[in-house]
Amino acid sequence: MSRRFHTILAVTLCLFPLIPSSAQTEQQKQTMPVLKAASERLMRGDIAALDEVKALPGDDSVAGLLMFFKQNFYVYSKETQKKAIAAKAAQYITECPTAADYIKRLFKKEEGRPKSGMLMNYRQTTLDSLTAANNKFAVSLLIELMDESNLEVPPGDFAVAIAKMGIPSAPFTKTELKSAATPEGVAKWKSWWKENKDGFPDK
Numbered sequence: 001m002s003r004r005f006h007t008i009l010a011v012t013l014c015l016f017p018l019i020p021s022s023a024q025t026e027q028q029k030q031t032m033p034v035l036k037a038a039s040e041r042l043m044r045g046d047i048a049a050l051d052e053v054k055a056l057p058g059d060d061s062v063a064g065l066l067m068f069f070k071q072n073f074y075v076y077s078k079e080t081q082k083k084a085i086a087a088k089a090a091q092y093i094t095e096c097p098t099a100a101d102y103i104k105r106l107f108k109k110e111e112g113r114p115k116s117g118m119l120m121n122y123r124q125t126t127l128d129s130l131t132a133a134n135n136k137f138a139v140s141l142l143i144e145l146m147d148e149s150n151l152e153v154p155p156g157d158f159a160v161a162i163a164k165m166g167i168p169s170a171p172f173t174k175t176e177l178k179s180a181a182t183p184e185g186v187a188k189w190k191s192w193w194k195e196n197k198d199g200f201p202d203k
Contacts, residue, residue, distance in 0.1 A: 090132035156181025
């Protein structure tokens with residue numbers, strides 16, 4: 001396993017700790033081997049390895065799936081195997097029990113957490129994963145984020161993520177991202193979701 005993989009893994013798991021550092025270290029001792037084994041299996045094209053990542057406890061499942069989404073999403077369109085891994089990881093992220101809470105914390109201001117390029121990149125990866133999931137959970141969470149207090153990003157960022165999904169009934173298309181992100185646009189998204197959420201497919 002490369003040193004770069006270990007670095008990415010450590011950063012992913014440590015960026016937003018919820019549990020005391022001592023307990024976290026013990027949990028990570030169990031998580032790291034699972035992620036390393038999953039990485040090796042995914043490199044061989046075994047997409048079922050993501051099932052093991054999804055089964056990890058607490059936030060580790062979300063963090064691990066986001067890491068594998070990132071590794072496989074930003075690739076050439078012809079790399080269909082990697083695209084399939086990214087699509088599955090995105091779907092699984094929305095099925096993790098702690099996903100909503102983890103993602104909301106990710107976009108909020110947190111005392112002592114510096115606003116770094118790495119953090120901004122991680123946030124964009126998270127938005128891209130929700131866009132890729134394109135399901136009821138993803139849209140609902142992005143709408144909820146628009147109303148969260150103490151955010152470190154503008155609500156328009158969440159509006160753009162939904163617009164990129166290309167939902168037929170949506171008030172904005174993929175070519176109207178600028179309009180979708182305005183305060184008026186955000187208000188339209190909220191109104192649209194209120195009217196359409198009951199009929200929106202779960203997956």
